[in-house]
Amino acid sequence: MSEAILSIRDLTVEIPTRHGILRPVDGISYDIGRGEVLGIVGESGAGKSMAGNAVIGLLSPPARIAKGEIHVGGTRIDHLKGDAMRRLRGKEIGMVFQDPLTSLNPLLRIGDQLTETILAHLDVSRSEAEKRAVAALDEVGIPGARERINSYPHEFSGGMRQRVVIALALCAEPSLIIADEPTTALDVSVQAQIIALLKSLCRERGTAVMLITHDMGVIAEAADRVAVMYAGKLAELGPVRDVLTTPRHPYTDGLMGSTPLASRGKARLHQIPGAMPRLDALPSGCAFHPRCPYAQDKCSVDPGPDLADGNGAACWFPLPHDAKVA
Amino acid sequence: MALVSVANLTRIFDVSKPWLNRVVERRKKAFLTAVSDVSFDIEERSVYALVGESGSGKSTIGKILVGLLPPTEGSVKIRDVDLARERDAARVDAVRADIQMIFQDPYASLNPRWRVRDIIVEPVAARGGETKGMAEKLLEQVGLSARDAGKFPHEFSGGQRQRICIARALASEPRLIVCDEPTSALDVSVQAQVLNLMSDLKDDLGLTYLFISHDLTVVQHISDKVGVLYLGRLVEEAAPDELFDDPKHPYTQMLLEAAPKLGEFGREVDPPKGEIPDPINPPPGCAYHPRCPLAEDICRKERPEMRALRGARVACHMAE
Numbered sequence: 001m002s003e004a005i006l007s008i009r010d011l012t013v014e015i016p017t018r019h020g021i022l023r024p025v026d027g028i029s030y031d032i033g034r035g036e037v038l039g040i041v042g043e044s045g046a047g048k049s050m051a052g053n054a055v056i057g058l059l060s061p062p063a064r065i066a067k068g069e070i071h072v073g074g075t076r077i078d079h080l081k082g083d084a085m086r087r088l089r090g091k092e093i094g095m096v097f098q099d100p101l102t103s104l105n106p107l108l109r110i111g112d113q114l115t116e117t118i119l120a121h122l123d124v125s126r127s128e129a130e131k132r133a134v135a136a137l138d139e140v141g142i143p144g145a146r147e148r149i150n151s152y153p154h155e156f157s158g159g160m161r162q163r164v165v166i167a168l169a170l171c172a173e174p175s176l177i178i179a180d181e182p183t184t185a186l187d188v189s190v191q192a193q194i195i196a197l198l199k200s201l202c203r204e205r206g207t208a209v210m211l212i213t214h215d216m217g218v219i220a221e222a223a224d225r226v227a228v229m230y231a232g233k234l235a236e237l238g239p240v241r242d243v244l245t246t247p248r249h250p251y252t253d254g255l256m257g258s259t260p261l262a263s264r265g266k267a268r269l270h271q272i273p274g275a276m277p278r279l280d281a282l283p284s285g286c287a288f289h290p291r292c293p294y295a296q297d298k299c300s301v302d303p304g305p306d307l308a309d310g311n312g313a314a315c316w317f318p319l320p321h322d323a324k325v326a
Numbered sequence: 327m328a329l330v331s332v333a334n335l336t337r338i339f340d341v342s343k344p345w346l347n348r349v350v351e352r353r354k355k356a357f358l359t360a361v362s363d364v365s366f367d368i369e370e371r372s373v374y375a376l377v378g379e380s381g382s383g384k385s386t387i388g389k390i391l392v393g394l395l396p397p398t399e400g401s402v403k404i405r406d407v408d409l410a411r412e413r414d415a416a417r418v419d420a421v422r423a424d425i426q427m428i429f430q431d432p433y434a435s436l437n438p439r440w441r442v443r444d445i446i447v448e449p450v451a452a453r454g455g456e457t458k459g460m461a462e463k464l465l466e467q468v469g470l471s472a473r474d475a476g477k478f479p480h481e482f483s484g485g486q487r488q489r490i491c492i493a494r495a496l497a498s499e500p501r502l503i504v505c506d507e508p509t510s511a512l513d514v515s516v517q518a519q520v521l522n523l524m525s526d527l528k529d530d531l532g533l534t535y536l537f538i539s540h541d542l543t544v545v546q547h548i549s550d551k552v553g554v555l556y557l558g559r560l561v562e563e564a565a566p567d568e569l570f571d572d573p574k575h576p577y578t579q580m581l582l583e584a585a586p587k588l589g590e591f592g593r594e595v596d597p598p599k600g601e602i603p604d605p606i607n608p609p610p611g612c613a614y615h616p617r618c619p620l621a622e623d624i625c626r627k628e629r630p631e632m633r634a635l636r637g638a639r640v641a642c643h644m645a646e
Contacts, residue, residue: 043513044484157601158380187379187540192584193597214513217543217586221593241591258518260547261588268525269518269547275483276513 004031004071005175005208006055011068011078013047013054022279024050026232027068029307032176035206037199039223039240041214041255045276046229048212052178054078055210056093057085073175091121094169094207098181100161104153110137110164111149114171121172136167140197159190163197170201177202180212195222216259220244228252231277231287233304236313246320248313250292286316294319327406328367329502329534330374330391334400337361337386337558341606358606360386362558363400365632368534368551370501375537375545375566377581378555381602384538386558388504391536392427404502423453426495430507432487436479442490443475449498464493469523485516492523496531504536509544521548542585546570554578557605557613564638574635574645577614612643620644 013025025047032038040048053059055070057080070078072092080088089095097103105113114133118124124132130149137145140163153161162182169177179198183191199222202209211223219226219240226243228236228251236249247253257270274291277283283290289299294317304314312318342348342355361383368374376384389395391402393409401408407421426449429435436445446464447457462472468489479487488508495503508524509517525548527533539545545552546566554562554575562575573579580598587593600617603609609616615625622644630641 043515159601187602188542188581188586189379189584189598190601191586192595195586196595196597215586216514217588220588220591221586221595224592244588244591255514256588258515259588260518260521260541260543266547269522271519271522272515275485275516 004033005036005073006032006210007069007071008051008055009069009071011051011054011070012066013050013059013063014066015063017062017280019280023066024063024232024279025054028227028229028232028234029068030227030234030237032208032210034175034208035202036225037202037209037211037223039219039226040210040212040229041216041219041226042229042235043214043255043276045231045279047232048229049180050232051229052095052180052210052212055176056089056095056178058089058095087121090117090174091172092174092176094172094174094177096162096165096169096177096179096182098184100158100165100185101153103165104161104168106153109150109152110156114149114168117168118171132171136171137164139170139201140164140167141193142167158186159193162186162190162194166194166197166201170205170207173205174207176208176210178210178212181214182211183218184213184215191218198222216244216256228255231282232279233287234307234314235288235304236315237307238311248318248320249288249315250294250317250319251288252313253319254291286314329370329405330368330536331403331406332367332387332391332400333365333403335361335364335387335390335397335402336399337383337390337395338398356606359608360558360605361390361397362608364555364558364560365400366553366560366563368502368536370534371528371532372550373528373535373537373548375539375549375552376555377539377542377545377552379540379581379602381557381605382555383558384540384555385506387555388427388506388536388538391502392425392504393422423498424501426498426500426503428488428491428495428503428505428508430510432484432491432511435491436487438479440478441475442477442479442482445479445490446475446494446497449494453498455498460497461493464496465490467496467527468493469519483516484512485519488512488516488520489523492520492527496527499531500533502534502536504538506538507540508537510539510541517544524548542570542582554581557602557608559613560632560641561614562638562640562642563632568637572636572638574638574640575614575642576618576620576645580617612641618644 009029010027012027015022042048054065065078111133115129118129118132134145142148142163183194223240226240227234230251235251254272272291285300285302286304289295298316307314337360339358341358378384390397396410404421407417412418443461446461450457461475465474470489509520549566552566552569553560556577562578573582584598611627612625612630615621624643630643632639632641
């Protein structure tokens with residue numbers, strides 16, 4: 001991997017509540033290199049979106065970064081406030097959200113939204129910004145960009161709207177894009193279009209991408225490396241092929257086993273017993289131990305080991321085991 | 327005989343603006359054809375899956391089946407009774423008791439002010455049946471605890487709520503359950519739990535499911551027969567193995583190709599072109615022809631009929 005665009009070290013997000021402090025993100029560390037797609041997977045409540053929001057500085061109070069460092073392109077950004085962060089957001093970091101309708105202003109023509117973003121971040125004239133807006137729409141594959149620039153968001157279909165959002169995220173030429181479930185609200189055929197678009201744009205520009213999703217299939221096709229999150233912690237991190245074909249953390253293994261697969265036919269799905277623990281009732285030790293088929297005494301006392309040099313599984317007894325329990 | 331028999335089902339919605347707007351803006355009435363001439367049978371004790379993208383009419387068919395919407399044309403016969411046209415109230419009632427439904431969003435489909443016990447026995451209580459001890463028994467059957475009967479829905483997670491929905495659907499001892507995207511709102515590990523529960527219940531109780539979903543892998547896992555819908559039309563119907571190994575309709579082929587595959591790392595997909603057309607002005611002839619790589623003149627003019635082809639039924643002029 002070449003230079004790291006995004007580098008997160010021991011990031012911890014806390015939410016103080018009346019009943020104590022909750023940690024939706026608890027000491028995670030990873031890097032994303034130039035042109036690399038890092039997939040973040042996990043079930044609801046694992047803290048994937050919270051980690052993304054922490055990077056782009058969109059944590060809603062009382063949630064706050066309690067510990068750790070975030071570097072983008074070599075600059076530390078986790079302590080930036082207000083204006084400084086605003087200059088960075090959009091310029092250095094672009095964001096694509098799940099629901100394209102709520103991330104566009106329904107009252108503004110998309111051309112105005114694009115030029116506004118470009119003018120805010122780049123030192124160009126208005127006519128140059130307008131030219132760039134058309135070029136950005138062209139690049140994300142919106143037919144008739146010159147005419148469509150005067151349309152309102154409601155005049156676009158879901159897939160086209162998501163393309164506009166991607167154009168918005170890309171128009172100031174950021175070095176990092178955070179895509180939070182960018183295709184979850186879309187149909188499969190449109191999803192394939194959007195994924196292909198994201199991949200090709202990143203390859204051409206060398207943009208780093210943090211792809212947050214719960215869909216293992218999307219991860220397999222789009223990501224270079226994958227980070228599996230469970231209850232705010234990284235359970236496993238590694239090259240996508242290794243993690244998905246030979247998972248080392250029992251949680252990843254269970255997750256893969258419970259995904260219906262064409263090759264498995266009608267065989268019974270593997271079940272992980274129980275459900276993700278609530279943040280205010282995290283089990284002691286490794287948070288996965290009450291659901292883990294391999295858990296031993298140590299697991300209920302010691303939290304999992306740190307990921308060795310940012311790879312591997314945070315598990316005391318990583319797979320494969322000699323006697324595999326089905 | 328098939329438990330459910332759907333024949334030439336069509337449902338048209340009037341989506342016109344109010345008459346004053348129509349007069350002032352000189353607009354015509356607008357009609358949206360959500361379901362167009364769909365026919366299929368569901369065998370007793372089998373799982374029939376309807377797949378399609380948004381706007382393909384799959385939920386509308388489900389709603390017509392349970393009687394939440396009347397068909398515009400065509401008929402749905404359940405145990406040979408046409409619910410929309412049958413005059414004999416006793417026969418309608420007997421059939422109605424045999425149908426239940428499970429919805430997509432377990433947060434929206436449980437009344438937050440009712441206790442779980444009352445929610446579950448409602449299908450029986452509404453008909454004046456005896457409900458003592460029923461909720462507790464059903465809760466255990468779906469993998470929850472009998473003590474949960476006194477709780478409220480907000481005390482449960484999404485997967486547990488969907489189990490409550492399933493328990494409610496089972497209360498009246500139905501033969502047919504229409505499941506509208508029952509696992510789409512759930513995480514994969516919870517989805518696996520619910521899918522396993524559903525197939526166990528089917529085997530134990532001899533249930534029949536109409537399973538509506540957009541997720542092809544889930545459909546392949548659970549169904550005995552799959553119908554693929556596009557713009558309100560049934561384009562292909564086959565057993566899942568047949569459909570996934572040898573898709574015959576170009577739309578099915580596109581759908582299977584576009585679906586993300588777990589085993590194929592870094593796969594470069596040639597993304598499908600275009601989008602689903604506007605159902606208010608569907609294209610003439612075959613609805614898929616503007617996006618179809620095989621389309622020829624006949625596709626633009628004539629709507630293809632369903633025909634049998636190698637163990638499947640397919641509505642395409644070109645498929646062979």
